[in-house]
Amino acid sequence: MIYQPYYTISFSVSACNFEILVNDIPVVTMETKGQISANIPINYAIYKSGKQFVTANIKPLAGTENLHPDASLKFNVRLYDVANNDFKRINDFEEVKLPQVEENQKVLFLTQETEFIAEIPYSLINWNNGENLKDVDDIKEKVIQAYNNLANLLKEEKYAEFAEKISVREKNMATSMYLTNSESKARINSLIDDAKNGFDVMPLPKSIFKFYGYGKLVTLKKLNGEPAFYLYNKETKEELMIDQMLYMPKGKTELEII
Known part of the structure; x- marks a missing residue:
């Protein structure tokens, strides 16, 4: 049976400049003043089976010194099987949420790390x-x-x-x-x-x-x-x-x- 594991990161973010990295490879970097949600592929950042490392960073919006009280980021890794042009959802890994900033707090930067186990059938030029x-x-x-x-x-x-x-x-x-x-x-x-x-x-x-x-x-x-x-x-x-x-x-x- 053909099995084609397809890993993604589903995220929701608001009021910050943020970056998510997989194995220290940036998979998404952007700034948003409002709120956005998306689900993006990350297979290209996984070069071997085993433990994978995810880091999420949020910084203040351009022109500001501290994180906005509405700044937020939550995400989780998802696994699909895309064999035969299907898109079968196999597993949702645990959701990670960065802590919320209080109204009067002066916070320059927040980061959160997590990991997951991936099994891939391919090898990449490393x-x-x-x-x-x-x-x-x-x-x-x-x-x-x-x-x-x-x-x-x-x-x-x-x-x-x-x-x-x-x-x-x-x-x-x-x-x-x-x-x-x-x-x-x-x-x-x-x-x-x-x-x-x-x-x-x-x-x-x-x-x-x-x-x-x-x-x-x-x-x-x-x-x-x-x-x-x-x-x-x-x-x-x-x-x-x-x-x-x-x-x-x-x-x-x-x-x-x-």
Whole structure:
């Protein structure tokens, strides 16, 4: 019998800037002044069976120093079986809720950790086998160069080379999400089609370096937490954000997208 376990995080959040990480991989980062709820896939952050670690962080809204009294976040991991294009709910893991801030409390930051056991039938190209990037002296220069190289491939319409650059990331995504070859190719083709039809690569904005994956991954983020690498369509005023994680395989000296 085919079994395709599909793990998600269901969350409800309000009045804060928040981030949820699985195995120190960010699976959702955003700010909301109101309240939102969603259920997002997390398989791509699970690279082996066994114990998985989840961390949730909430911070004040932009322009404020302390958490709002209405700030809240609760979440739980869910397991589905998606074999045969079905979406069968198998299990709900225990719900986690961050403590509520009192009206007069001055709280800068709240965090909560939990864990769950996952069993997966696939293996991914593992970032955990990479170098510790915090030990790389010129890591910031290497990150900027990697971003510029990727941007230039789109600007120069070298789409085949662009697809090759992101191939490891796409292979991991296709494997963990049980995508067919055609579905995987469609993901890449959709991005390339956007680049061909009005979406231009934008210069890197003022950004911050963020290390993830216990120091094995690095990325650039805008000050609001959004990916620093993005495309913009001047006619439709739409942005297309492309979140790129970089790692350095053992024994190599250049960063690669994963």
